[in-house]
Amino acid sequence: MEYFQLAEQTILKIKANNITKWTAVQEEAIPAILDGNDVIAQSPTGTGKTLAYVLPLINKVDEMEENPQIIIMAPTRELVMQIFQVVQDYTQNTNIKVASIVGGADIKRQIEKLKQKPKIIVGSPGRISQLIKQKKLKMHCVKTIVFDEVDELLKTDDQKDLPQIVKATMKDRQLVFLSATITPGAMQFAKETSSNLKEISIEQSLEGNIIHGFIPCEEREKLELLRRIASVQNMKAIVFSNDPFKLEGYASKLNFRGIKTAVLHSKLGKMERSRVLKDLQIGKTTLLFSTDVAARGIDLQELPYVITLDVPEKVEQYTHRSGRVGRMGNQGTVINLVTPREKKNLFSLRGTQKMFFEHLTVSHGEIQKVEMKENQLNENQPKEKRSKPVSNQNKKPVSSKNKPMKKIKK
Structure with missing residues (x-):
């Protein structure tokens, strides 16, 4: 494993955290950022984008300079934290102080944080801009600005x-833009802001250690399936749901039936949001309902x-x-509850992705795979990989009443 030209203290911390191999985005972004390039990097969720910029930027900090040198911005409080x-973690045992600056928090306390001379600031754009206008945050020594989840920031x-x-x-400052999905708008913003942009794109493969599955059902059956x-x-x-009102209704009904549920709102306060996520992490909550916006940037280990x-x-x-699952190589399963129409929409999402949807069922308290017939397999395969029916397999037909099922191993 090459450590590029990272500081000795950083390398010791990398080893202490048992990192023995760079991810694809880290391998490309770290040397590019160390070289001072403006970078826009697209890489799937859970592939280590944060370390891809944090490690080289720590290297750039001048510990003798008292003013902020690195500004990192993110769209949600959760991601900021x-x-x-x-x-x-990676600036322990150094003279590099770090401050978090987010909207909704006591601005007077944040001004006090700035008086402690932080060299790296992580925060939300609105509050950072407010402090700049009030001349409480000096930007003349800032070497690098990071836009994490740039598409959502916009x-x-x-x-x-x-x-x-x-x-x-x-x-002469450096600009770094990152996201799992670089939208055309995000790319346009990056190119308008930077005149010399190095583009890094890691192929979005949805395979990995994630099982992508679906359970066919009618809309009225979804609540019972969740139970x-x-x-x-x-x-x-x-x-996940596209409808926040549906989340509230389902969570309330399941909670009434003894299922431990919670709802993650985008407007939850910092402490409440942390508590909700911790309850899921430790098993106090079984189902955490959320919209896409509220869940942006959540990093739960081994969900x-x-x-x-x-x-x-x-x-x-x-x-x-x-x-949200399968992060950093861990295993996970995505269960899509789909009506016949939604099943077609789900399969259409594959596009060019190398992805296969398993037919799943809930039986005897377990999530199990259902063996699909040949025509179902072909329907589920990407067109270029669809197989032709195989003859002379010398296998006895399986009764539809006794379809063999394979248990998903965790």
Whole structure:
């Protein structure tokens, strides 16, 4: 494993955290950022994008300079705090102070944080812009600005602040843009902001250690299916829907029936949001209902399941949902509850992805695979991989009443 030209203290921390191999985005982004390039990097959720920029940027910090040198921006409080914790971890035993600056928090306390001379600031664009305008945050020594989840940053109310934050820095500053999905709008913003942009794109493969499955049903059956899924041993799942009102209704009904549920709102306060996520992590909550916006940037270690009540409209949404499991090579299962029409929409999301949807069922308190017939297999295969019926297999036909099922191993 090559350590590029990272600082000795950083390398020791990498080894202490048992990192023995770079991910694809880290292998490309770390040397590019170390070389001072403006970078826009697209890589699937859970592939280590945060370390891909945090490690080289720590290298660039001048410990003798008292003013902020690195600004990292993210679209949600949750993601800001996750990044903040990563930076803190890798700056231990150094003179590099780090501060988190988010909207909704006491601005006077944040001004006090700035008086402690942080060299790296992680925050939301709105509050960062506010502090710049109040001349509490000095930007003349900022060497690098990071736009994490840049496509989502451009959807927030704070998007108007992004160009002003860049303009507050010197012209030789470095810009880094990252996301699991670089939209045309995000690419346009990056190219308008940077005149010399190095593009990194890691192929979005939805295979990995993730099982992508579907359970056919009618809309009226979804609530009962969720109840049965919740009864599976050691079940922990984020349940996605396009409709926030549906989430509230389902969570309330299941909670009444003894299932431990919670709802993740985009407007939850920092402490409440942390508590909700911790309850899921430790098993106090079985099903955590969420919209795509609320769940952006969530990094739960070893989450085994994601469930979708509604098929997302775009493959990018599916990528972000499924990316809550299978992070950094861990195993996970995505269960899509689909009506006949939704099943067609789900299969259409594959596009060019190398992805196969398993037919699943809930039986005897377990999630199991259902062996599909040849025509079903071909329907589920990407066109270029569809197989022709095989003759003379010398196998006895299987009764539809006694279809063999394979248990999903976790």
